[in-house]
Amino acid sequence: MRTVDPDSLEAFAQVAIEECGAPAETAATVARSLVSSDLVGHSSHGVVRLPYYASQIEEGSLDPAALPTVEEAGLIHRIDGGGAFGQVTGRRAVELLTETTAEHGVGVVGIRNSGHLGRIGEWAEQVAEEGYLFASWVNLQGGAQRIAPPGTADRRLGTNPITFAVPSYGALPFDLLYDGATSQVAHGKIIERDGSGEQLPPEWTITETGEPVTHAAEFEDHIGALLPLGGTETGHKGFGLATMAELFASLVGGGPVSTEEEQGWAGNGAAFVAIDPTALSSREEMARKVSDLVRFLRSAEPIEPDDEVLLPGEPEHRIARERRAEGIPVEEAVIENLRKVAADHDVQGALPEALR
Incomplete structure (x- = not known):
């Protein structure tokens, strides 16, 4: 999996959102928010959402200039x-x-x-x-x-x-x-797997037969439920x-x-x-x-020697510290979608080098 510098990813997201019609201040706010999610390990709410926002703007359900x-x-x-x-x-x-x-x-x-x-x-x-x-x-x-x-x-x-x-x-x-x-699981976890071919964990979903949904694309096609x-x-x-x-x-x-x-x-x-x-x-x-x-x-005494008690918010704190130093990992399916957003809005030059 490729990794990308957080600042360059945020800069790209800001440019792409501006090209979708958002004022600079709005674009900066949204880009910072998306990358902050990627930083703490919740990529389901990170830049994976850019194509989703772009499509909403195109269909008129999201007004990029509204306050x-x-x-x-x-x-x-x-x-x-x-x-x-x-x-x-x-x-x-x-x-x-x-x-x-x-x-x-x-x-x-x-x-x-x-x-x-x-x-x-x-x-x-x-x-x-x-x-x-x-x-x-x-x-x-x-x-x-x-x-x-x-x-x-x-x-x-x-x-x-x-x-x-x-x-x-x-x-x-x-x-x-x-x-x-x-x-x-959050719906963003399904979105992350859409197009990857990876099977969904069976504990996430259910269909009318009682069996789980197999792939993200099926769930996105309205098969089954969470x-x-x-x-x-x-x-x-x-x-x-x-x-x-x-x-x-x-x-x-x-x-x-x-x-x-x-x-x-x-x-x-x-x-x-x-x-x-x-x-x-x-x-x-x-x-x-x-x-x-x-x-x-x-x-509390750990059952396994390597186990430890992690408090709510602690995993995100650790992941953010690591990713600021080493970069944010980005799935290939997400990279392809970001490239498409860049091409659709003619901002390929703003894509971080690691994602080209």
């Missing part, structure tokens, strides 16, 4: 993305969230009609960096249905991620972060989380819920919440609690 608007103000804000890039909407949501939390100790932001919000962990990290707790629930506003309720193979919900972040207050070199789809988190054994738990995320995002954000088959994709809806726990305590007290818990968790 989100704030419809309501106060302790609770609501943002209408207006079909703008989700990375732009996400950045605005974080700004409102941290400003409100700094003033009131808590903040709530609802989002509707946003383009793909990208890796929600990015927004969680930014809030945690300010010293605040973060929680979010995201849906796909009734479209992009991919999760089947337990015991069925009918697509009814999006992958509806739930995200939490806790600042470590200096007790660790990273903040604690959980960011996960409520399906067995199993909820927990799979065939405990999928009722993931389905419950997905249902709650669907409703939290809609009720706070003001967007639609999933109500019918073949419901048109209308972007992301979300509910973001931030809390300042130091409003009634101190950073030192928070750091002590984090440190005490970490020490206790790491004291």
Whole structure:
């Protein structure tokens, strides 16, 4: 697998997004967000999304020049993305969230009609960096249905991620972060394998016969569905989380819920919440609690000598450090798609040398 320098990959993504019609500031925001996902090992939300965004712009479901608007103000804000890039909407949501939390100790932001919000962990990290707790629930506003309720193979919900972040207050070199789809796997993991010929792990999907979907291309052709988190054994738990995320995002954000088959994709809806726990305590007290818990968790005796307890957010911290030094690995199928984007928008010269 080829590796590419993060800065050169980000520079290419910015040029390509600008050529799709985005202003320079928007293009820079989106490119930085995509590559940050690749850096932490979540390539399902990285530059693999460029062809997807380009096609959305061509079909008119994504407006590269749009900016989100704030419809309501106060302790609770609501943002209408207006079909703008989700990375732009996400950045605005974080700004409102941290400003409100700094003033009131808590903040709530609802989002509707946003383009793909990208890796929600990015927004969680930014809030945690300010010293605040973060929680979010995201849906796909009734479209992009991919999760089947337990015991069925009918697509009814999006992958509806739930995200939490806790600042470590200096007790660790990273903040604690959980960011996960409520399906067995994020849809981006399917996209990564589309065109590669690689078979999908059987635990991910289900068809009406009870058998899994074999290849990504079949899934993208609407065969089968993603199993909820927990799979065939405990999928009722993931389905419950997905249902709650669907409703939290809609009720706070003001967007639609999933109500019918073949419901048109209308972007992301979300509910973001931030809390300042130091409003009634101190950073030192928070750091002590984090440190005490970490020490206790790491004291668990490993079954295998090489096993270790990795905390939420720790794998991403390690991968980012490694990839900044050694480069970002890119699958050949993704490289081919990036070359096509470059050719379609006449920016082949901006492609990193390693991808040509």
